[in-house]
Amino acid sequence: MNHNRLLTKMSILAFFVLLLVMCAPLQPTPTATSTTKASEELKEWDYVVFGDSTAWGFPRYYGSYMEKDLGVKVTIHEQTAGGLRVFDILRILRKDESLRKLVSEAEVVTLIGNPELSPGDTPESLENYLEWKEQPSWDKDCIESYRPPGDCSPEIFERYIRDLEAIIEEILSLRNGSPTIIRAMDYYLPIYSEWKNHGIEKECTCCWENFNNAIHQAAAAYNVPVARVYDAFNGPNHDEDPREKGYIGPDGEHTTTAGQKVIADLMRELGYKPVTP
Secondary structure, three states, X not given: XXXXXXXXXXXXXXXXXXXXXXXXXXXXXXXXXXXXXXXXXXXXXXXEEEXXXXXXXXXXHHHHHHHHHHOEEEXXXXXXXXXXXXXXXXXHXXXXXXXXXXXXXXXXXXXOOEOOOOOOOOHHHHHHHHHHHHOXXXXXXXXXXXXXXXXXXXXXXXXXXXXXXXXXXXXXXXXXXOOOEEEEEOOOOOOHHHHHHOOOHHHHHHHHXXXXXXXXXXXXXXXXXXXXXXXXXXXXXXXXXXXXXXXXXXXXXXXXXXXXXXXHHHHHHOXXXXXXX
16 A cells, blocks of 8 residues: 555645635624623513502512513503592593503503592582592491491492493503403402401401402403402401411501512413403
8 A cells, every 4th residue: 555645645635624614604603792682672561550559569570470471571650549549540541641641552451449439520529529428338337447337239339340341441442452461459358357356357348248349340341350369368268367477567458578479479370361352
């Protein structure tokens, strides 16, 4: 065998292999810039929160869940106030152009509001409010006076149901057919032990259940899922005190971080399917 000739052929072959490797196009290496660009392309969602103080706290956890579960960036717009009534939510939603624009662009809306009458912004609504203030009512009896309540039959919540339905209608109208995640929640009861101490737990629990049933009835008319906060806080038989679970803070009324996370978890469990009336 001619070793010199073989070595010469091997040298020529190695040269051509090296040449091919050197001429091959380089593959791009991921950089911090490309990662940052991917983050910047996250879809941004607006989340509007309507409610009284019951709605405080949980939206930040719910918003974080949406970001994790859906891969979106959530901006929370809180339209909340202590004692906010559904009547006032509806009135403002119909008149405030900046709020209407905000809702029209919101992919997510959560809703809760109490059923009390409001002074409103007309002489008629003010007259009705002042008349209501002078009359006994189940909520004043159960919450303020700790005495057996007056009439709290389902019929007295008809106006509350109409106002809730009108709010949902307004939201859907403003969204104009765009997919919208609308969620409602019912009310926990922070003072069950006081009712029990005063011997009014049976009558007042019946009233509270009728009150929460009104929320479920209004939401069902538009296929809006409702987070069952009452069951989670007060137990399936509604005879447990959420303060003993650590869900209510020192003021005896508003939620702790633990309670807020429970509400956010319940919202998350409802899923993210847009509402289709």
